[in-house]
Amino acid sequence: MKTFVFRPKLVDTLRDYNRKTFMADMMAGIIVGIVALPLAIAFGIASGVTPEKGIITAIVAGLVVSVFGGSKVQIGGPTGAFIIIIYGIIQQYGIEGLTIATLMAGGFLVLFGVLRLGTIIKYIPYPIIVGFTSGIAVTIFTTQIKDLFGLTIADVPSDFIEKWGVYFRHFDTIDPWSSLIGVVSVVIIAVTPRFSKKIPGSLIAIIFMTVAGLLLKNFAGVFTVETIGDRFAISNELPEAQLPQMTWDTIKSLVSPAITIAVLGAIESLLSATVADGVIGDHHDSNTELIAQGLANLATPLFGGIPATGAIARTMTNINNGGKSPVAGIVHAGVLLLIFLFLMPLAQYIPMACLAGVLVVVSYGMCGWRSFKALMRNPKSDVTVLLITFFLTIVFDLTVAIEVGLIIACLLFMKRMSETTDVKVVLDEIDPNEETDIKVGNLEHLTIPEGVEVYEINGPYFFGAGNKFEEMMAAFGDRPKVRIIRMRKVPFVDSTGIHNLTNLCMMSKKEGIHIVLSGVNPKVHNTLEKAGFEDMIGRENICSHINTALSKAKEIVEAGKR
Structure with missing residues (x-):
């Protein structure tokens, strides 16, 4: 600075x-x-x-x-x-x-x-x-x-209407x-x-x-x-x-x-x-x-x-x-x-x-x-x-x-900032032609394994995003084994966002659902690390791109079947 x-x-x-x-x-x-x-x-x-x-x-x-x-x-x-x-x-x-x-x-x-x-x-x-x-x-x-x-x-009152x-x-x-x-x-x-x-x-x-x-x-x-x-x-x-x-x-x-x-x-x-x-x-x-x-x-x-x-x-x-x-x-x-x-x-x-x-x-x-x-x-x-x-x-x-x-x-x-943050669910497969965090050389569509849900945050992650997560997840009746949260378009995360993300992870853990983060940029990663977030979900579950995240999710699903 x-x-x-x-x-x-x-x-x-x-x-x-x-x-x-x-x-x-x-x-x-x-x-x-x-x-x-x-x-x-x-x-x-x-x-x-x-x-x-x-x-x-x-x-x-x-x-x-x-x-x-x-x-x-x-x-x-x-x-x-x-x-x-x-x-x-x-x-x-x-x-x-x-x-x-x-x-x-x-x-x-x-x-x-x-x-x-x-x-x-x-x-x-x-x-x-x-x-x-x-x-x-x-x-x-x-x-x-x-x-x-x-x-x-003699005396003019200070009040506008009385005046x-x-x-x-x-x-x-x-x-x-x-x-x-x-x-x-x-x-x-x-x-x-x-x-x-x-x-x-x-x-x-x-x-x-x-x-x-x-x-x-x-x-x-x-x-x-x-x-x-x-x-x-x-x-x-x-x-x-x-x-x-x-x-x-x-x-x-x-x-x-x-x-x-x-x-x-x-x-x-x-x-x-x-x-x-x-x-x-x-x-x-x-x-x-x-x-x-x-x-x-x-x-x-x-x-x-x-x-x-x-x-x-x-x-x-x-x-x-x-x-x-x-x-x-x-x-x-x-x-x-x-x-x-x-x-x-x-x-x-x-x-x-x-x-x-x-x-x-x-x-x-x-x-x-x-x-x-x-x-x-x-x-x-x-x-x-x-x-x-x-x-x-x-x-x-x-x-x-x-x-x-x-x-x-x-x-x-705050209201307008929250409106700039969009949370969406990705179904079935991911098109590499529209993505930015897919590993170079992988040009085929990436299929989302059964038992895995992929959510994407587009914008700053703070108070508004947590509520949007809860609303979107409530719309899906089935409980997945793994939830992948793509954060490639998250420029920063504040303490309120960390608090909401922590609550989401704790709630998912109680339900037996694993959380995997994908596309976390270095600045956001550093913030999460300082907040002790890695201890909660494990360093291996914070991935640099979606390929790794999907592979990790597939491992977790297969391990649960054994």
Whole structure:
């Protein structure tokens, strides 16, 4: 097995780095930094923390992911996928609980990378990914209704159904000016790409709506439009690194949300890197990327940040604006730092309805309704997984959805693997023209002696095969003297398969039936040998090909007649 070597892409890209590449990276980094600004503020507020913590997360995570990551163009930072789970953790465990959970998630992500689980995570079934991503999008949209329409609600419940009930009961408190700002923000963001690919619509909406809000307040006497400054005290001071107080009881209680953060972060970052690979024609190192994401989530909470991962939208913005290497991500972090230090106080004038509009567009982009609709035409098992994950995400929370989704994924994988294993009985004779384990030179049909049954396993031998053996053998009324089990098409056998094979042999032994194995490949033979299987049926009864197995079976039958 090839040894995993942690080697960030930055190391390789700096070898042939030149001024032209740097200029391209610098321009891309500046644009991505500008794009990331409104999103970082919106994600921070929607997650239940202050806006500056969203920006700090984008700065620290963006820097760490670019320096240590396994992708040339990946941009790290806070994303919409984490909003719901962060908000839930804060409600239950507080800010300190979120900090500890993020640190634990960072540790898990590093462990995932060290254990080379990067490629495995990418094989999580597509219906599960679409299900919880669509569920997150619907939940994000739901959380923005109050600010989008300026509803007067003292306390919005966290439960999805209760939340909509409260909205309907308080819809008569709608503020027309806030609603106008929110709806116009959505329109601006939606139409901007038709006129400009460089400047993000979210930034244009924030600038215009902030100016509009100030004009309404100062010249029209409109004071009902709530701004960031009305809800938060804005600070542009860089926080000092601090470790939270951690106890064993706290760590145990936060294992589940920490794993959820880690799994979600791994999935989103690797999906983002894979999408980027398809555009730039490169191949990212998934395990190095996981370690980088882990390091980012170990660093951001120390400065008060929230969980971060690879951001698809910002990564694509980086690519579309000429980003060539991780240097673009480093520049993006630097741009955000400068904005934080010198322009952060201006964020207090941004209307909350405008940020709600930004997140409404984000939720629409996340919902993937076309993929959802397409999956509804797939097999019923995929549709079931899709809908269960989707509704669990909405009605309960993301932790439950991911846990149940992963369990369903495992069960589906095992079910489908068992379906690939076929057990059949061979009657009368074996045609050498269709076989692969018949001894060279024997071109005549091989006749199966009387009192011998030949069964063949086609596929991996594990839990499903044992049941199929029992069902097939029950269909034959006569008890043979010898059962030959052909395993030439068995690539591997696991402990469950060994257990089932052992039970089969013990049951056959009680019935006076001998078991002979045929065509066992060296890997399977070695596994059986370590499990002590040879002691049960005898080394001489594990044959390399069917000729030997039939000869051995004939000897056993004739010996029984004496």
